[in-house]
Amino acid sequence: MPHKVLIVDDEPNIVLPLQFLMEQNNYEVNVASSGEEAIEKIMQFEPDLILLDIMLPGIDGYEVCEIVRLNPKWKQTKIIFLTAKGRDVDVAKGLVLGADEYIIKPFANAEVVSKVKKLLGDGP
Amino acid sequence: MSNRRKVQWITLCFIVLVAVTSLFFFLIYQTLPDQNRRLIDEFMGNGLYLLFALLSLWACAAFGVDLLYRLLVEPLNRLVEEISLIGMVNSRHRLKVDGGIFFRNLVQAVNAIAVRFEAIQKYDQEKIKSIKAEVEKERNILAAIMAELPEGVLVCNHTGRILLYNQRAKQFLSRYAASDFQKGQDESKQDAFVGLGRSIYSVMDKNQIQHALDEIEKKLKNNQMNVVAYFVAVGRAGEMLRVETVPVLNQAREFTGFILIFEDITQHLQTTGRVAGTLSTLAREIRASSANIRTTIETILNYPDMERARLDRFREIIHKESVALGEIIARMNIDRETQHKTHWPLAQVRLSDLIQMLVEKAAEKLGISIRFEAFELPDCVQADTYILTLAILFMLSRINQENGSKGFSGRVERSGSYVHLDLSWSGKPLRGEVLRQWDALPIVVESEQLPFTFQEVIGHHGAEICAYSDLLKKQQASLRLFLPVSDTSTAEQVRLGTILPQSRPEFFDFDLFEHAESPPELADCMLTEISYTVFDTETTGLDPDSGDEIISIGAVRIVNGRLLREECFDQLIDPKRTISSSSLRIHGIQAEMLKDHPSIDKVLPRFQRFAADTILVAHNAAFDMRMLQVKEESTGIRFTNPVLDTLLLSAVIHPAQEDHTLEAIAERLGVAIVGRHTAMGDAVATAKLFLKMIPLLAEKGILTLQEAMAASRKTYYARIKY
Structure with a gap:
């Protein structure tokens, strides 16, 4: 069974290549473009890992992270923040809210793939 | 005889x-x-x-x-x-x-x-003092306010003589004129001294001030409303002062002097310059990369049938340029450049002080106790303590309303360029959603209300906030406030608070306004009107001609009949030789204590500038002047100032007295000597004695410098040579 990855971002131009990238690495991929949609998809799709943007319409990425972490059912779900917010304090805040990784845009595809694989135990 | x-x-x-x-x-x-x-x-x-x-x-x-x-x-x-x-x-x-x-x-x-x-x-x-105190009270309040103004203020008469300055002006000008021999500037202005009665032109460029005054004169002639002129003065080490020049006019609208108001714009210019530079480079580099990407992509789109090798080459260009774009942003370090920047006026405050204030206010206003874990962070943060404390109290009161929590534990830790302040409580964790709701609420705590929302206060402080719960401590919820650590390398000016002076503060003397425009020849000047540098030296021994050296110079100024204690010169000097045991017994200064101090060739030029345009006064001046004189050849510094000697003046005033030592005169004239046999202590005592001697000399008909010098020369003691 391939691992499931949920991509949450309101910017389709990054979602498309990311989706393609994840699929090429044999992950089952689903996409959400807002915080609310993300919560819905998490409940239905039950991803193993979420690539989560912070600046989202409605509920922001921090809150999505918080909701995931407060639900014991999703305790094992890995979260990677994928965001343009690059201040020290943004990283610190993301990690304190329970994210496993924090990647600042722009990033190299290889970096994302490597971190996803590592968190899902698919890495070398 | x-x-x-x-x-x-x-x-x-x-x-x-x-x-x-x-x-x-x-x-x-x-x-x-x-x-x-x-x-x-x-x-x-x-x-x-x-x-x-x-x-x-x-x-x-x-x-x-x-x-x-x-x-x-x-x-x-x-x-x-x-x-x-x-x-x-x-x-x-x-x-x-x-x-x-x-x-x-x-x-x-x-x-x-x-x-x-x-x-x-x-x-x-006592009676006079109390009446005088009443009269001076208002003036001193104004003077004290003046001293604490954030701007530097300096008032000069029309010849450029300083009549008033506040501490901020002195600090600005001292930094402005700080030594930087590398830049080949006019050395005469190195370590220039700002003081009452001194000329502003010894510190600042006369041409610049004169230009501003010319501009003002034209504006006055043209009956313009705004008669102020501005210029930027660049200091030796690159300090930038924005100087506002305001004329002082008399009733007939004649120019009698001018006010200089200084603002240090060095940091402001550096920051805005850096940001402007970053933006300009950013725009240029992003424009170049995006142009490359756009042209390449449009070529690919316009020519879909291009051969495979060319298409691969074009793809490579696009990838390379997109990587370059990311590198530009990373290289410019924009996040770091902007993360601590806030336009709200904040003050530097010690974290420990902020926390102590928070604990006290929480207990006092909300009945909430916060127990902070001990921490040893020396950090300071930038804060408006009133609004920040009230915002935190607001959070505590909301948590209290939601959970009924009355007891909190607190923790402070450093995290990169931030400190985070955790407030934890037992009970339900706070949801991010709730925090989001608070964002739009105005800050209200009991009867106190701020005209800001919670989000605005957090934004003003460049802070961040989040709620979290520790997975290991199930029942414990926390709120974390991130506050940027203040950069203490650009330390704020230490301000000790305003203490209303009992006597007229030493940084202003408007009586100098009344002084004659062109003073008479110095020799004919009244003793009461001359500026003096009263000094004393401590030495390695008593024989200047056999190589004894100066190890300490202490000096104070007397301007317009007032001893200016704040305008002093107090310098230890490395004599690069041993100190005789007899001298050591007198002043107690050991050679080891002088090792890190400058040598006489460095000190004498500064002392000469300090004493410029004044009469030198010393007790037994023949000795001190001889000590300076033997250094003329090696240092090239020659003191040509006229000299008065309190020992000789004492003999003039009290010829029947046999003892004219400093102690004996001090006892006779009722002056207490503090720090006898320290250069500074003796200089101050000599200055006090000299001020008491001036009316006694006047009683004997000795009123001018020339008369005082002539009378001194006639005394028996004037024959002592060193």
Whole structure:
């Protein structure tokens, strides 16, 4: 069974290549473009890992992270923040809210793939 | 020479004359033949006895006069001087004149009167003091406010003489004129001194100020409303001062002086310059990369049938340029550049102080207790403590409303360029959703309300906030506030608070406005109007010509009859030689204490600038001046200032007194010496004595510098050479 990855971002131009990238690495991929949609998809799709943007319409990425972490059912779900917010304090805040990784845009595809694989135990 | 000595000398001369004449006649008498001798014997006869009788009478008279002088005239002279002392300068002084019963009774009577006089004078002085205090109170409040203004303020008369300055102006100008020999600037302005009565042009470029004044003059002529002129002064080490020049006009709208208002714009210019530079580079580089990407992509889109090799090459270009774009942003470090920047005016505050205030206010206003874990962070944060504390109290009160929590634990930790402040409680964790709702709420705590929302306060402080719960401690919820750590490398100015002075503060003297426009020749200047540098040196020994060196110079200024304690020069000097044990016993300065201090060739040029355009005053100045003089050749520094000596002036004022040491004069004039045998202590004591001497000299008709110097030269002590 391939691992499931949920991509949450309101910017389709990054979602498309990311989706393609994840699929090429044999992950089952689903996409959400807002915080609310993300919560819905998490409940239905039950991803193993979420690539989560912070600046989202409605509920922001921090809150999505918080909701995931407060639900014991999703305790094992890995979260990677994928965001343009690059201040020290943004990283610190993301990690304190329970994210496993924090990647600042722009990033190299290889970096994302490597971190996803590592968190899902698919890495070398 | 005293009168008593004169009488003794005349008596001695007369006796010698009589003895020599007698010997002369005796020798001639011996060479005469017997017949002539007999004639002379007969002629002299009783006359010889008469001569001896006359001589004896003369000796008795001389002895009597001397006795009379010692017992009556001398004590009377001293009595007159000391009574004058009591009346003029020191009402606490008491007579100690020896003499017979007549004098003892007189001394007792005068001392009894002195006691009454002192009491009356004390009462009068108290009364005058209280009236004066009332009069000066308002002026001093204004002066104190002036001292604490965030801008530097300096007032000059139209010749550029400084009449007022506040500490901020002094700090700005000291930094502005700080040493930087590398830049080849005018060395005469190195370590320039800002002080009352000094010229602003010794610190700042005259051309720039003159240009501003010319501009003002034109505006005045044209009857313009705004008569202010601005310029930017660039300091030696790159400091930038924005200077506002405001004219001071009299009733007839004539120019009588000007005010300079300084603002240090160095940091502001550096920051805005850096940001502008970053933006400009960013725009240029992003434009170039995006142009490359766009052209390549559009070519691919316009020519879909291009051959595979060219298409691959174009893809490579796009990838390379997109990587370059990411690198531009990373290289510019924009996040770091902007993360601590907030436009809200905040003050630097110690984290420990902020927390202490928070704990106290929480208990006082909300009845909430916060127990902070001990921490040893020395960090400071930038905060408006009132609104930040109230915002945190607002959070606590909301949590209290939601959970009923009355007890919180607190923790502070450093996290990169931030400190985070955790407030934890037992109970339900706070949801991010709730925090989001708070964002839009105005801050209200009890009866206090801020005109800001919670989000605005957090934004003003460049802070971040989040709620979290520790997975290991199930029942514990926390709120984390991230506050940017303040950069203490650009330390804020230390401000000790305003203490209203009892006497007129030393940084202003508007009486100088009234001074004559073109002063008379210095020699004819009144002693009361001259600026003085009163100084003292400590040395390795007492023989300047055998290589003894200066190890300390202390100096204070007297301007317009006021001792300016704040404008002092206090410098230890490495003599690069041993200190004689006799000198060590006096001043207690050991050679080891001087190792890291500058040598005399570095100190003398600074001292010369400090003393520029003043009269030098010292006690036993001949010694100190000789110490400076022997250094002329090696340092090239020559002190050509006129010199007054308090030792000589004391001899002028009180010729009947035998002791003119600093201690003796201080006792006579009622001056306490603090720090005797330190250069600074002795300089201050000398200055106080000198100020007391000026009215005593005036009583003797000595009013000008020339008269004081002439009178000094006539004293017996003026013959002492080193």
